[in-house]
Each structure stands twice: as C-alpha cells, then as structure tokens.
Amino acid sequence: MKQNKITIIGSGISGIAAAIRLAAKGHKVLVLEQNKVAGGKIGQIKHDGFRFDTGPSLFTLPKLVDDLLNIDNPHKGHYFNYKKLENTCRYFYEDGTIINAPSEASEFxxxxxxxxxxxxxxxxxxxxxxxxxxxxxxxxxxxxxxxxxxxxxxxxxxxxxxxxxxxxxxxxxxxxxxxxxxxxxxxxxxxxxxxxxxxxxxxxxxxxxxxxxxxHNTGAYFPEKGMYNIVEMLYQKAIGLGVEFRFGTEATGLIINNNNTISGIKTKKGDIKTDIVVSDIDVNTFYRHTGRELTKPRAVKKSSLSSSAIIFYWGMERTFPELDIHNILFSKDYKGEFDAIFHKRELFPDPTVYIFISSKVVKTDAPEGCENWFVMINVPSPENKFRKEHINTARQNVIEKIQKVLNINPEIHIRFEEVATPETIQTFTGSFKGALYGNNSNSIWSAFLRHKNRSSKYRNLFFTGGSVHPGGGIPLCLASAGIVEKEIERI
Ligand SMILES: Cc1cc2nc3c(=O)[nH]c(=O)nc-3n(C[C@H](O)[C@H](O)[C@H](O)COP(=O)(O)OP(=O)(O)OC[C@H]3O[C@@H](n4cnc5c(N)ncnc54)[C@H](O)[C@@H]3O)c2cc1C
CATH class of the missing domain: 1.10.405 (Guanine Nucleotide Dissociation Inhibitor; domain 1)
Known part of the structure; x- marks a missing residue:
C-alpha cells in the first residue's frame, strides 16, 4: 500500500486513535491541535491537591483501548491499568429508594x-x-x-x-x-x-x-489513574509509533484543488501540505470554520443537536460514605426534564443530578479526608449563551436537589469550585454549541443521517469522532477511527 502523509485535525480520542492506526500501517501522521494539550473532551483540572476529570467518567469496552495499545504487538497483553467497578452506579429517588447497580447482572x-x-x-x-x-x-x-x-x-x-x-x-x-x-x-x-x-x-x-x-453485561470500568490516563496512554503510544503532534495549531482552512481533492491545511503558522486529511473536529463546527468553503451536507444543515451540560467541579472538604463513584439523583418529573431540554430549550428546576467522585477509586484525586465532586446536569445546547444568572439558578437547583435527596448541604463543604458550561465546552473542544455528542439520536433516522466517515465529494477527506458515524462516547469514537482506517485503505 502507498504510504501517505496524513494530517489529522484535532487530538480528541478518535483523532489519536486514528493516528495510532494509520501510523501502525506505516503512514506519516501529523496531528494538529488548537489546544496546548491532547484529549479534547477528555480533559482534566488540577487544583490544590484535587484532580478532576472534566468530561467522560463512564468507561466501557476498555478492550478497544487495549487493542490500540497493543496494535503493533498483540501479545504484549494488558499494560494500561483499569479495574471493573463492583457497583456501576447508585441511583437515588426522592421517595427515599436507593438502588445500587452491581456489575454482575443477576446481582443487579x-x-x-x-x-x-x-x-x-x-x-x-x-x-x-x-x-x-x-x-x-x-x-x-x-x-x-x-x-x-x-x-x-x-x-x-x-x-x-x-x-x-x-x-x-x-x-x-x-x-x-x-x-x-x-x-x-x-x-x-x-x-x-x-x-x-x-x-x-x-x-x-x-x-x-x-x-x-x-x-450491565460487559461492565463498567475505571482507569487506575483516572479517565485522563486513557488519553495519556494513547498519546504515548502514538508518539512511540512516530506520530507528530503540533499543539497550539488551529486549522483555519483547507487548500482545495479543482479535481475534488484537498492538498493542504491552512494554519496561522503557515500552510501544511498533505495527501490525506482526517478531521476529528465536531462536524458542525468543521463546516462552519475549517471546511467552510465546502458545501454543508444535510447532516449539518439539518442538525438537531444532542444535549449539553453544566458541570460544577467541587473540591469537598469531607467525605460522603453514602455516595459511590457514580451517583444519580433522579428528577421527579423525567418527562418534564427532557421536554425542557429538547422542546422548551430551557433549564429545568428539578434536574436529574449526576455526581461523579473519582477519588472514591483513585485516592490521590483528592487530599486526605476530602472528595472531588463532578456535579453535572443535562441542559439544552443553547441558541444563545447562558448568562451568569442562568448558571446561578442551575447551581441553586442542584444544591436544592442534593439537600432534598441526600439531606446534605453541599455548599458549606466546598473548598474549590470551577464550572463548565455549554459555552466553555465549545471554546475548549470546538463542540458546536457545547453539544456533548454531536447530533442527537431523537429519531429513527438519526443513525442514517449522521455524517459519514468519508466525504462523498473530496476523495482524500475523512471524518472521525463523536459527531460522525457511529456516534459519540469513547467506544463509538474508537470504532469511528477503525472505520476511517479501513476507508483509507480502500483509496
Ligand atoms: C461533559 C462530558 C461528559 C461525557 N461523558 C461521557 C462518558 O461518561 N462516557 C463516554 O464514553 N463519553 C462521554 N462523553 C463523550 C466523549 O467525551 C466524546 O464523545 C469524545 O471524547 C469525543 O472525542 P472526539 O474524538 O470526537 O474529539 P473531541 O473530544 O471533540 O476533540 C476534538 C479536538 O479537536 C480540536 N479542534 C477543534 N477545532 C480545531 C481546529 N480548527 N484546529 C485544530 N484543532 C481543533 C479540539 O481542540 C479538540 O481537542 C462526554 C463528553 C462530555 C463533554
């Protein structure tokens, strides 16, 4: 097979996975990343002894990561350390019911x-x-x-x-x-x-x-060093295979030829010539920015976005034995909550609150006697940015819910606080309107309308990541990179 110079735009997990696969095939791979670090939506914050995973917290199908790490040596075995959780989640309802969800299906x-x-x-x-x-x-x-x-x-x-x-x-x-x-x-x-x-x-x-x-059947896992370690391990693997990463390098445009091919990528630091382009940018953003000269496909023109989130990262100065690593405090009116997110497109006063505490498993993620709370509610991917008063209302709703369901006033225990909003998610990851998973799957046609992994017009333009086929979430992003590898082989 011809060895190509392949440029991947974006170092989200799918971009790194595609880089590993293509470098292992002998291609010369360059990854352009606008941020100073790799990982995109899989990020981390460190502050005063606390470490927070800022994006994904639920890890399934870890074998897909192992397969990448062992791509050039299938016999090396398991060297990325993670463990299967005994309890996948703890569910709290307002009537006092608490359901633990053991990993083992019959125990559940x-x-x-x-x-x-x-x-x-x-x-x-x-x-x-x-x-x-x-x-x-x-x-x-x-x-x-x-x-x-x-x-x-x-x-x-x-x-x-x-x-x-x-x-x-x-x-x-x-x-x-x-x-x-x-x-x-x-x-x-x-x-x-x-x-x-x-x-x-x-x-x-x-x-x-x-x-x-x-x-429930294959199990929920957690990396021994936290979610960001998935990125660290894959990044190191890519480097080992000769992939070059250029951080702080935003792809601002494409150099398009008359014969329906792309011959380069424009950046503020100069143009980069390439044989093949793989975009790991959220596809809705791609067609509005780097690929704005290309005709927007139907999946983008008629995009119906997935939900976004408001997340409070709280360094808590005590521990809470009533909570596990993953906790859900359910809304009393689930239908009302989804109507607010997808129809009324507003904040819901009784949100379902997700509390993720990695320090329950990774002890070094919080100082002794403390916990790192990631407290998230789902919100619409907003037309207009949420104002400060919206975020304050969301925070108050979350605190009231925690008080009502857990009988804890979290506010008096917060030592450190940071907030992520749809706007900050968009700024940091390029995700259009802060949508966590590209377009939603709210129709039977969603899977078929999702953007394909290969451009139908430009022969050497490919797409990977959570906003294209097969969809969002770590396992699907890794599958997406696998499809791109196969599609490139077909050129
Ligand atoms: C809050 C949150 C919670 C989530 N929870 C889970 C979970 O529990 N489990 C799960 O499996 N998944 C979860 N997800 C989804 C998962 O994180 C994503 O599907 C996945 O990480 C997306 O990866 P990606 O490869 O599409 O790239 P992204 O992570 O979207 O990264 C794209 C990269 O492209 C870069 N970029 C954008 N534009 C340019 C440009 N012009 N030039 C150069 N670089 C550019 C960005 O800076 C970014 O680094 C969650 C996501 C979020 C945000």
Missing amino acids: ADEVAAKTTEPKDNVKEYLISAKKLYNATADIFIFNPLNRAFETAKRIAPSALRPLLKINPLRTMHGENSRWFKSDHVIQLFDRYATYNGSSPYLAPSVLKVISHLE
Missing part, C-alpha cells in the same frame, strides 16, 4: 427486585434481550460504515440478525422500557441510557436499549 436484578416491585426475571430477560440486540447490530451500526450495512449484514448469520428484526423501530426507548417493566423507578433507570448519547428516551428509538448492555 436481585437488588432491583428487593428495592422495587419489579420481578427479578424482568430485569434479567431485558438485559439478555439488550445483549442479543447489541450482537445483532454492532457490526452493522457501529464497527462498519453504514453505507456498507447490506454488505456487512450478508456476512452475519440470519439467526443472529433476528433480534434486530423483532424490535419495533417506531417504538421509543421509553415505550420499550414501559413495555418490559412495571416499576416506574426501573423504567426511569433504563430510560436514562438515552442520555449516554445526549438524547431523550421519550423520542429516541427502542434500539438504543443496547446501551444498557455495555454497562
């Missing part, structure tokens, strides 16, 4: 049956159905380009595809969960998985129940 089913009116077998059978659906869909919808879906499906045994044919595509995730479960608490717990790609369970299609399979 026991816990649900003990805490709610839900028969244990309903949970077990639901998770088996989610697993079968994942096995039927993963190769078609995740690990290969969608325009080759038919080709991929032909390679799969017809019996393995049956779960996909059985699911009603017009039913929403909430409709599917309501069909399976009797308990409102359990329906809400499984509805929540729609938020893992920034969507609403009241709009997203039933097939997204596959997301729960990853957490």
